[in-house]
Amino acid sequence: MVRQPSINAQNRAPLTTERITEAALRIVDGQGLGRLTMRRLGDALEVEAMAIYHHLPRGKEQLLDGLVAHVAAAPADTSASGRWQDVLRAWAGDYRDRLLAHAGVLPLVVTRRNPAALTATLASLREVLRRGGVAEDAAAVAAHTLLGYVIGHAALEVRGTAEDGAAARTAAGDGDVDWGARFRAGLDVVLGGVR
């Protein structure tokens, strides 16, 4: 039996920050943020929990920062042609999908952690608006308004906020909102308000 060169003692892929982050995201998406523990993450990576600290010296804090970066850093296409309204509509739809797909990370996005995670995304929104002819000041306002709306609406969707508790209970079908349509309608309100 021929030995492969440079395999480590346990004969498995070496630990990397990326593999760690991906495994963590898989746990959060599948079991929820509350079940992401260093020991469970170690199990998923077939390694002792303490091995993770070698790659993430700041420990769990750094792990969570990485999750926020992985989910929240998704800039708009600043080189896209067409009306800025359409470019931003497409971005917003994708970003919403992202947040809903990783809803367990949303509480982390709403924290002071990893302040740089949203900077690139925000800058891209401003750039799309600026290139679309919107004045500098208005673009800055619109970028924050749009990003705020998308994050906040995603939060409401995750909560499944009923229109009216009573209506949801009594009139069947009145309480369950078509969230996709609701999101796009609200998006038009926001984009329509940009002067």
Place this chain on the structure above:
Amino acid sequence: MVRQPSINAQNRAPLTTERITEAALRIVDGQGLGRLTMRRLGDALEVEAMAIYHHLPRGKEQLLDGLVAHVAAAPADTSASGRWQDVLRAWAGDYRDRLLAHAGVLPLVVTRRNPAALTATLASLREVLRRGGVAEDAAAVAAHTLLGYVIGHAALEVRGTAEDGAAARTAAGDGDVDWGARFRAGLDVVLGGVR
């Protein structure tokens, strides 16, 4: 020395759900959500941690649900006179203040917990719009859009999201946003987009 009637053995105020919630909020506001533990909460109330379970049988989950309700349930004044734009502007300013004053609770608001906590608030926004003459469908959309914007923007403010990381570092004063003005400008974008 005259004894007061009906004092308990330890001579202190009896534990109530309200006192527990208020003490918990004080810990979260002062030290952060991460430092809210049942043992520390017990200390603050001068009681063993296990005594709390007698008032909150579902334990910490129920405690956190109470915090969300306490912070996020703040309906608009549906009986106020004047233009609906002004009523909602006033509500939004107050609600933003509330969220920023209790920023540690924000991650909990963005969770599936306590789905009913926002229902009354959301219903009040719809009612203000409806009474202001906005059509039913548009009012439902506008209510979600507005609440989503306020929550999402508050989240961005808590993060202190710089406009542009590079600009914040190089050009002094360019990076630090006037968040109050920014919030009100975005609010006008949203309200201006409601047809």
Place this chain on the structure above:
DNA sequence: ACCTGAACACCGTTCAAGT
């Protein structure tokens, strides 16, 4: 350089016991 194993100081929660 990279990982392990034991240990430490915490958690939330259960349960029997006290008053």
Place this chain on the structure above:
DNA sequence: ACCTGAACACCGTTCAAGT
């Protein structure tokens, strides 16, 4: 009815040790 104290099964993290 209301609270206590000990106990249990976990946490994140440090540190000395292994290879």
